[in-house]
Amino acid sequence: ISPAELASTPTEEPNGSGHLMDFLDEPFPDVGTYEDFHTIDWLREKSRDTDRHRKITSKSKESLWELIKSLLDAWSGWVVMLLIGLLSGTLAGVIDLAVDWMTDLKEGVCLTAFWYSHEQCCWTSNETTFDDRDKCPQWQKWAELMTGHAEGAGAYVLNYLLYVMWALLFSFLAVSLVRVFAPYACGSGIPEIKTILSGFIIRGYLGKWTLLIKTVTLVLAVSSGLSLGKEGPLVHVACCCGNLFCSLFSKYSKNEGKRREVLSAAAAAGVSVAFGAPIGGVLFSLEEVSYYFPLKTLWRSFFAALVAAFTLRAINPFGNSRLVLFYVEYHTPWYMAELVPFILLGVFGGLWGTLFIRANIAWCRRRKTTLLGKYPVLEVIAVTGITAVLAFPNPYTRRSTSELISELFNDCGALESSQLCDYVNNPNMSRPVDDIPDRPAGPGVYNALWQLALALVFKIVITIFTFGMKIPSGLFIPSMAVGAIAGRIVGIAVEQMAYHHHDWLIFKNWCRPGADCVTPGLYAMVGAAACLGEPRLMSFYPPIVMDFGKGLNGTSREESTPPTLATDERGPRGKAPLWAFLTQDPTRVEELEALIKDTDYKGFRVVISRESERFMGFVQGRDLPLAIRKSPFKQDGVVSSSVVYFTEDAPLLPPTNPQPLKLRRILNLSPFTVTDHTPMETVVDIFRKLGLRQCLVTRSGRLLGIITKKDVLRHMAQMMNQDPESIMFN
Amino acid sequence: MSPTADGKKLFVWREVVVLMDLSLLPDGRGTNSFCPGWEGSATTMHQNFLQNNFEDVRCKCICPPYRNITGHIYNRNVSQKDCNCLHVVEPMPVPGHDVEAYCLLCECKYEERSSNTIKVTIIIYLSVVGALLLYMLFLLLVDPLIRKHDAYTQPLHNEEDSEEMRPPVDSAAAKANTVLERVEGAQQRWKKQVQEQRKTVFDRHKMLS
Numbered sequence: 001i002s003p004a005e006l007a008s009t010p011t012e013e014p015n016g017s018g019h020l021m022d023f024l025d026e027p028f029p030d031v032g033t034y035e036d037f038h039t040i041d042w043l044r045e046k047s048r049d050t051d052r053h054r055k056i057t058s059k060s061k062e063s064l065w066e067l068i069k070s071l072l073d074a075w076s077g078w079v080v081m082l083l084i085g086l087l088s089g090t091l092a093g094v095i096d097l098a099v100d101w102m103t104d105l106k107e108g109v110c111l112t113a114f115w116y117s118h119e120q121c122c123w124t125s126n127e128t129t130f131d132d133r134d135k136c137p138q139w140q141k142w143a144e145l146m147t148g149h150a151e152g153a154g155a156y157v158l159n160y161l162l163y164v165m166w167a168l169l170f171s172f173l174a175v176s177l178v179r180v181f182a183p184y185a186c187g188s189g190i191p192e193i194k195t196i197l198s199g200f201i202i203r204g205y206l207g208k209w210t211l212l213i214k215t216v217t218l219v220l221a222v223s224s225g226l227s228l229g230k231e232g233p234l235v236h237v238a239c240c241c242g243n244l245f246c247s248l249f250s251k252y253s254k255n256e257g258k259r260r261e262v263l264s265a266a267a268a269a270g271v272s273v274a275f276g277a278p279i280g281g282v283l284f285s286l287e288e289v290s291y292y293f294p295l296k297t298l299w300r301s302f303f304a305a306l307v308a309a310f311t312l313r314a315i316n317p318f319g320n321s322r323l324v325l326f327y328v329e330y331h332t333p334w335y336m337a338e339l340v341p342f343i344l345l346g347v348f349g350g351l352w353g354t355l356f357i358r359a360n361i362a363w364c365r366r367r368k369t370t371l372l373g374k375y376p377v378l379e380v381i382a383v384t385g386i387t388a389v390l391a392f393p394n395p396y397t398r399r400s401t402s403e404l405i406s407e408l409f410n411d412c413g414a415l416e417s418s419q420l421c422d423y424v425n426n427p428n429m430s431r432p433v434d435d436i437p438d439r440p441a442g443p444g445v446y447n448a449l450w451q452l453a454l455a456l457v458f459k460i461v462i463t464i465f466t467f468g469m470k471i472p473s474g475l476f477i478p479s480m481a482v483g484a485i486a487g488r489i490v491g492i493a494v495e496q497m498a499y500h501h502h503d504w505l506i507f508k509n510w511c512r513p514g515a516d517c518v519t520p521g522l523y524a525m526v527g528a529a530a531c532l533g534e535p536r537l538m539s540f541y542p543p544i545v546m547d548f549g550k551g552l553n554g555t556s557r558e559e560s561t562p563p564t565l566a567t568d569e570r571g572p573r574g575k576a577p578l579w580a581f582l583t584q585d586p587t588r589v590e591e592l593e594a595l596i597k598d599t600d601y602k603g604f605r606v607v608i609s610r611e612s613e614r615f616m617g618f619v620q621g622r623d624l625p626l627a628i629r630k631s632p633f634k635q636d637g638v639v640s641s642s643v644v645y646f647t648e649d650a651p652l653l654p655p656t657n658p659q660p661l662k663l664r665r666i667l668n669l670s671p672f673t674v675t676d677h678t679p680m681e682t683v684v685d686i687f688r689k690l691g692l693r694q695c696l697v698t699r700s701g702r703l704l705g706i707i708t709k710k711d712v713l714r715h716m717a718q719m720m721n722q723d724p725e726s727i728m729f730n
Numbered sequence: 731m732s733p734t735a736d737g738k739k740l741f742v743w744r745e746v747v748v749l750m751d752l753s754l755l756p757d758g759r760g761t762n763s764f765c766p767g768w769e770g771s772a773t774t775m776h777q778n779f780l781q782n783n784f785e786d787v788r789c790k791c792i793c794p795p796y797r798n799i800t801g802h803i804y805n806r807n808v809s810q811k812d813c814n815c816l817h818v819v820e821p822m823p824v825p826g827h828d829v830e831a832y833c834l835l836c837e838c839k840y841e842e843r844s845s846n847t848i849k850v851t852i853i854i855y856l857s858v859v860g861a862l863l864l865y866m867l868f869l870l871l872v873d874p875l876i877r878k879h880d881a882y883t884q885p886l887h888n889e890e891d892s893e894e895m896r897p898p899v900d901s902a903a904a905k906a907n908t909v910l911e912r913v914e915g916a917q918q919r920w921k922k923q924v925q926e927q928r929k930t931v932f933d934r935h936k937m938l939s
Binding site for chain 2: 093094097098101113115116120123124125126128129130131133173176177179180181182183184186204209212213216219220315316364367368373376414415417470
């Protein structure tokens with residue numbers, strides 16, 4: 001390929017009109033941009049960027065100013081990363097603080113300063129006791145505030161009622177804002193971001209309104225007590241920030257391939273602030289989300305993730321002790337015999353994942369086909385009402401899910417006084433804090449066990465119905481909660497078995513009485529990890545999928561001979577032909593306009609002449625109308641009767657003719673071609689590895705047709721007996 | 731550390747460094763150190779500001795039950811180097827020879843927060859939500875009333891056909907010059923975009939979750 005000859009336009013566009021209020025005008029799409037819900041051409045973007053870079057490098061030798069400009073261009077990537085990290089960290093801090101406050105608002109309010117959450121309100125108080133660490137007179141529950149009574153049946157009912165009312169209010173606000181302002185803000189966002197990063201265009205998905213609404217409604221949705229998390233949506237928020245800052249630099253705003261590098265790094269920053277783990281963010285971006293991840297992006301992602309984590313730390317939403325979401329320390333090692341319950345927890349994770357995925361997909365299908373999908377607002381309100389009504393009585397579901405997970409991960413030392421740590425202590429014990437031997441469970445623990453079992457069932461069921469509603473929702477935290485509850489129950493069971501039956505064979509070797517063998521918190525963590533892995537597979541299940549990696553296996557299992565393009569006619573399915581002839585002979589602008597007026601061509605092949613049909617080049621379907629329409633701005637004197645030419649030099653015309661229009665720049669002189677005897681697997685491989693959008697098919701040197709990415713996907717869908725019509729938007 | 735200017739306060743999150751306003755000290759002396767016990771002649775605003783930050787640090791010691799003493803939590807505003815059992819646990823519930831054993835059981839942690847950040851964040855968040863709510867009410871209730879008289883000039887918009895509409899030809903639409911008309915135009919375009927998004931998400935349920 002000669003990059004210089006490949007269609008490349010952006011750097012030459014005369015952008016004369018740079019008025020201040022131009023952002024209010026409708027942006028005229030450039031030649032070389034892509035339509036909504038289509039894929040980009042990775043090769044074209046890459047060659048455009050190489051072109052631009054070469055031009056800047058060559059010009060930088062001319063003068064000092066050009067050298068400075070080239071340095072600025074090189075550094076613009078790092079500047080964008082810095083800005084992304086700052087904004088993501090800030091937004092994450094705001095979200096954390098607001099969620100803290102609003103979650104507690106459902107139960108009560110701080111009298112000294114209404115903006116404090118429960119923990120912050122009692123921060124300076126001296127009235128907190130060891131058993132009731134949260135009680136202080138400055139923070140009152142609603143019943144106590146309104147009626148003056150703190151205990152009693154009436155107070156309980158009033159608290160219950162107000163809890164449900166606040167939850168309903170928050171979720172109603174959330175779904176209304178999403179519906180009115182930014183419908184793309186619903187869901188978690190990670191599957192769509194994966195799609196976008198693999199080259200798909202979804203306009204508006206990473207826009208400014210989506211960013212604002214997602215941030216605001218995420219707080220409302222999480223605070224309403226619904227069984228959802230905020231980690232997935234934080235990735236979406238970070239990618240919106242990435243998109244926002246891309247528009248500052250033309251290097252990224254005009255090149256979709258480069259923009260996706262920035263978005264990969266932004267996704268890393270998103271996970272970094274969600275969990276306080278920069279390296280985890282980079283790994284997530286590398287493994288899960290990105291399609292094209294060069295080494296340069298690795299360093300930039302790490303930088304963005306670090307900046308985001310530091311910014312979050314500076315805002316300090318949790319106080320000094322917590323930046324990582326769940327900070328645990330275990331002081332005793334685990335034993336080989338404990339692998340058995342760990343494996344059991346893994347099996348539980350797998351089973352739960354399968355159950356959840358099937359049930360959720362079935363429910364989503366219901367939503368799509370029946371009346372349920374027509375009332376999204378009512379659905380959100382109903383689910384919130386049910387969640388709140390069922391969650392309030394159980395103290396483990398009443399609090400926020402992150403708090404629940406923290407408590408479950410916590411190792412019970414002497415300093416804990418929660419119900420879960422109500423073990424029977426030896427009164428003469430004076431061992432250091434973290435080396436407490438195994439103790440028999442007190443009544444509080446048994447109480448906690450059945451409450452936790454109820455909470456487990458509740459969470460499993462309600463998450464199936466919560467996920468998929470039209471509000472921002474993430475899946476990480478509910479999955480971890482389910483796993484943590486299961487793990488803790490198993491851990492306590494093993495611990496008690498080890499204590500009461502320490503003379504059994506399996507315990508005799510590693511668990512002597514008086515030693516600290518079993519850490520239930522560790523089991524909770526293992527359970528959480530097991531359950532976290534499963535539902536993420538949801539994002540691989542496609543009603544729509546544009547990522548190639550999955551479909552490849554099923555291509556030709558059912559056929560004995562590999563399908564080739566010749567035997568597998570990829571016809572246009574009864575519509576008008578997808579391409580048209582253009583010849584090198586001069587045609588007029590008005591003829592071309594008549595050609596493109598009524599039909600939507602995918603592309604135009606330019607041949608030497610109609611008789612010889614020798615192939616010259618290819619013009620994208622979208623580019624030709626845009627180039628013609630934009631031409632009056634570029635070249636004066638071009639009118640409808642002007643001649644259009646694709647050659648390098650203008651044809652000889654009598655001087656009375658108006659200015660001819662040169663369209664060589666939109667002509668792709670080296671498109672990818674395959675012959676019609678190429679096996680389908682090779683074709684799919686080419687598409688996947690090179691990131692092509694379309695490929696021309698020739699037979700005996702003559703152009704036969706064009707095959708696009710969507711055609712290949714439809715073919716693969718047919719192979720897998722899926723509905724090919726579900727490949728969307730064509 | 732020298733004061734940068736009179737009357738200026740400099741507050742850095744991590745290190746509690748406060749440059750006092752010289753005129754506010756009782757005897758007019760200049761000082762650069764952080765005096766925990768200072769109070770009195772400052773104005774109310776300064777006092778509140780200082781007290782907020784004053785209370786933003788604490789040392790929290792949790793002592794578990796010991797023999798016949800119940801568990802207790804102790805809070806005090808001390809600096810990080812003084813954050814240990816001996817400085818914070820007052821009054822000491824055990825006699826002198828037992829203090830060491832008792833203190834070994836206690837765990838002390840130094841904690842910091844920024845109350846101003848919390849206040850500013852919550853108030854900004856509430857104002858954004860309020861503004862969005864007002865705008866939503868405006869769009870849903872007031873806007874249709876205003877535009878009712880324009881109903882005759884706008885063509886009927888068929889929902890199904892709009893999917894097949896191609897990018898509109900850039901016909902000679904008069905470039906609206908005034909800012910208000912451009913804002914109008916931008917708002918109309920945005921509304922159309924949101925409508926498209928709504929169709930994709932709510933009607934056709936095409937988005938994954």
